[in-house]
Amino acid sequence: MVLRWKAACVCLVSWPLVACTAEPGEPEGDGQVDGGSGGSSADTLDRSDPTVCIPGVPRTSQLPRLTRVQYDNTIRDLLGIDNRPSTMLAPDTTGSVDQRAWDGYRLAAASLSAEVLGDAALRSRLIPCSPEGEGEACALQLIEELGRRAFRRPLTEEEVGRFQSLFARRGELTASGTFEEAAALIIEAFLSSPSFLMRSEISERADGEVFLLSSYEVASRLSYMLWGSMPDELLFEAAQADELATSEQILVQARRMLADPKARETVRRFHEHYLHMGPGTRWASISRDPAVFPDFDEAMVPLLSQETERFVEHVVFEEAGTFQDLLTAPVGFVNATLAPLYDLDPASYGEELVPVDLDPATRSGLFTRLGFLASHSLYDRSSPILRGAFIQKDVLCTPIGAPPPDAESAPLPTDGLTTNRARVDAQTEPAGCKGCHHSFINPTGFALETYDAIGAYQDTESFSGAPIDAAAKVFMGSEEVDVDGPVELFRAIADAPAAQACYARKWVQFAYERELTNEDSCAVEALAARLTEGGYTVLDLIADLTQSDYFRYRAVEVGP
Amino acid sequence: MNRRLFLRGIGGAALAAPFLSSLGGSVRAQEAAAPRRLVIFYTHNGCLTNRWFPAVEDGPIDASALAGKTLEGLAPHASKLLFPRGLALYPAYFRGQTIDPHDQAMGSKLTCAPLDTEGSHWALSHSLDHEVARRVNQGAKNPLVLSVGTAFNNVKGILSYSAAQEPYAPETNPRNVYNGLTGLFSSEGEEGEADHRIKRGQSIIDLVSEDLAAFKRLDMSRADQRRIDDWLQLLRETEQQVIPVACNEDSATTLGITEADLAAASGGGFGVNLATAFTLGGDMMIKLIALTMMCDNNRSIVLQWPGYVKFAWDGIEHDYDHHGLSHRNGSADVGGTCVSGVLDAIAEIDGWYAERYVQLVTLLDSISEGDGTLLDHSAVMWLPELADGNAHNTNNLPIVIAGSCGGYLKTGASVNLAGGTLGTGNSEASCADGGMGSNSLNTGSSGGMVPLNKLYVTLMNAVGCQADDGGPVTSFGVVDSAELEAGITDPGELSALRA
Secondary structure, eight states, X not given: OOOBOTTOOOOOSSSOOOOOOOOOOOOBOOOOOTTOOOOOSSOOSXXXXXXXXXXXXXXXXXXXBOOHHHHHHHHHHHHSOOSOGGGGSOOOOSSOOOHHHHHHHHHHHHHHHHHHHTOHHHHHHHOOSOOOTTOHHHHHHHHHHHHHHHHTSOOOHHHHHHHHHXXXXXXXXXXXXXXXXXXXXXXXXXXXXXXHHBOOOOOOEEETTEEEOOHHHHXXXXXXXXTSSOOOHHHHHHHHTTOOSSHHHHHXXXXXXXXXXXXXXXXXXXXHHHTXXXXXXXGGOOOOOTTTOTTOOTTHHHHHHHHHHHHHHIIIIISOOBHHHHHHOOEEEEOTTTGGGGTOOGGGOOSSOEEEEOOTTTOOSGGGSHHHHHHTBOSSXXXXXXHHHHIIIIIXXXXXXXXXXXXXXXXXXXXXXXXXXXXXXHHTOSHHHHHHIIIIIHHHHHTTTTBOTTSOBOSBOTTTOOBOOOEEEXXXXXXXXXXXXXXXXXXXXXXXXXXXXXXXXXXXXXXXXXXXXXXXXXXXXXXXXXXXXXXXXXXXXXXXXXXXXXXXXXXXXXXX | OOOOEEEOOXXXXXXOHHHHTTTTSOOOOOOSSOOOEEEEEEESSOOOHHHHSOSOSSEEOOGGGGTTSTTGGGGGGGGGEEEEESEEOSSEETBEEOSOHXXXXXXXXXXXXXXXXXXXXXXXXOOHHHHHHHHHSGGGOOOEEEOOSOOOOXXXXXXXXXXXXXXXXXXXXXXXXXXXXXXXXXOOSOHHHHHHHHHHHHHHHHHHHHHHHHHTTSOOOHHHHHHHHHHHHHHHHHHHOOOOTTOSHHHHHHHTOOHHHHHHHHGGGSOOOHHHIIIIIHHHHHHHHHHHHHTTOOSEEEEEOOSSOOOOSTXXXXXXXXXXXXXXXXXXXXXXXXXXXXXXXXXXXHHHHHHHHHHHXXXXXXXXXXXXXTGGGEEEEEEXXXXXXXXXXXXXXXXXXXXXXXXXXXXXXXXXXXXXXOOOOOTTXXXXXXXOOBOOSOOSOOOOOXXXXXXXXXXXXXXXXXXXXXXXXXXXXXXXXXXXXXXXXSOSOOGGGBO
């Protein structure tokens, strides 16, 4: 059951929520979903709430197209060209290929094949033989080897024939008909092919009402999930030997792949998504009133994201840490620019970010690093509302609903109020606001009032000298927990099943690249249970994403 | 009769010859009447409305009505302008929904639909540019949606929707737009070279079609079948498109679209700084709009400028981003204290965008087409996100349309559609005198509540859209009042805007 509040309140990306008019209603279990999720005609189970576990195989498209990120990585691994060719492609969509998308694919294919043609090192890497006579034998070898890697499975005889006839027409289709030009033509044709551009799953081996994926299809699921790219030779060998048929075999490969540097990029991208980082987000446009924060410098903005990325990589890979460690580890990454914000001596640091053990009494994990704190602040003050709303909505997955009218225009009362906490409480005092703000959003943010708008620690308010009060009662799922300050807050969140399930859910959604279904929610529940047991590393969790039925089976979508 | 396109007088020079030389070349088909098109030029964060509107609220306008206004640069085109006055967006913040004024002004602007109250707040219907594209584009292809720099792929950055909750992100790389046109160019001169290129392209289309056909043997879902069918259909239509003779490399060169210019504007497609994206990139996108029209490759075109940027080019050097300046306080907060010189800073931005709009209109009016110019056969509308950026109001919207769209629209006129006196808004009610005073939010307008839907219906008819029964279009969008449940309450076009 999803807890829902009638006309509850929400904080907006660039609009601090300052007033609400709606009364919080009783929690309801109606779970109404807009638009209908489709696919429940045959069974009587209630699929209106996708967070409810219904065992089975999710019904998914057989034809997902490569995303732009996957395209870049695949071209890097397929051709050895690493220059972000996806800038030539249309933006990612899940719909049909339209003129714009097709133009992009054609341009990229033509440009990349021309690049190969003009580069002797690339050519010798891709052309596996020296042509003799008409070069047909060598062309066949090229077609079969490049084709297997481009289509991520061996070509059918029919497909080999199509590319061979292209080779045979090289005289009329290229400028001078040389073997190299023909090879470039074959490469262009592979890169334009739907079987390259779509990660198609076409095995029709039925197992009851669902279909068993082939080992090649499993290899692609593994490589795109863990590396965002095509399979490597070891995966292809395992696929050829049909050694990706059991969960155990899949897990062995997943463990191997997570030790590869390519997995680090995937973990980085997930946490970018988890934290709402990246271009166009709060993290990318932090500016501060120089009158209030003379120490703030715009040069810090990219460093704030880098520090958080380094922290995540450190905890996940170097420390083999858990979700709990992400939320509690006191390590920071500091250089001379950031040192003053952590109350450290800049003279001891250079330009590079280096690991530092921060004071465990004041810093605890991901959300006490400078980046989150500064990005979730306002121009001239910290924002308990932005911070609290993020923690509630995106860390605890508290289903807070749509915002009320007039949310932006209520002023922050200042008269006689000597703390930001008191002012924000007064601002959100009207009956309509109070339900959401005073119970959920504000208290969570108040526990972080020990950090100012650039993330530096403070125990008094800069404008009044009044002591900071960071004690609060914070809702974590259905429990209300007393905490005093950020260290206690994140210890409690690390241990909260709601936060663990939220993290697991976001991983499943990220890894499977789609809206989750009832079947996926069973995987979420299983992972969350392991997280709650403890000692379950983030890498364990990622490896276990390959252990759901979804990784070995597919089911056909229903509906229009 | 061939559709003859030729340039005259870009930058003062007579440029007809290059296009005439291509007549008699490989024209693939002819069409009698010039196509009609809709172009939407879109900017964020409102403007200083009291400086923007022409001096005449209802009645004929000429250059004098624009004197001293933001749009003064349009004076030479005054006889081709239409100011539809008194229009408002529905639903909008406080009018039917209360999500966020920017989310709603973006998401509902071209869709006239509510937003999803959950998740990403995507709009719950498709947008005008897609509706028009579906009805008037060759092959019903998607509209050409352009932007510059890094486009936000969230509700605050997306204007175009292909369907409910299907955001259609803009193309930001000029080279990609150009590439979409070069395949259409008629091949003059280098016969041998072009010949094998055309055959090569066709051989790849054949191979791709065979690959797709193999998928059709599978027992797939309806959605997956549609993906395959749409792709096959697209490949067939690529072959059937009607291409005017002026669609060639000479036209591109004459417009100033060369490899060197593209490289400078695109930076290889990656890593262009914002100043380059806005100046060279924006200039190139405007030229590419003209070339797109000359190739008749799209009749529904959007150019949206990103809103959350700090101006630092063309002699402008701001301390705050456009959004923060529009709030008068330099930040995402509202209210607060005016930053020094904020009205001048906003006026600089308004002026910069006005110059781009003038550039687009001037360019399109300099290219002959049939018995007029590209502009004469188009409706080129400057549509804003908001009226005043501080008040976030979307009533009494400042909108101008250049071009009569083939004689359908009234021109040389301002038309008060709402009745009464509209006024020009109160954008300078706060922060006047360059001062640092307290910022009030009373900078918007009252009145001017005629639903924007009706303008869109008028524009759809102007570009030649037909309703499913073959008659004129009578409604667009999901909602045209603050009552979300009421649907469309006031169908029909705005006959006062007809020529």
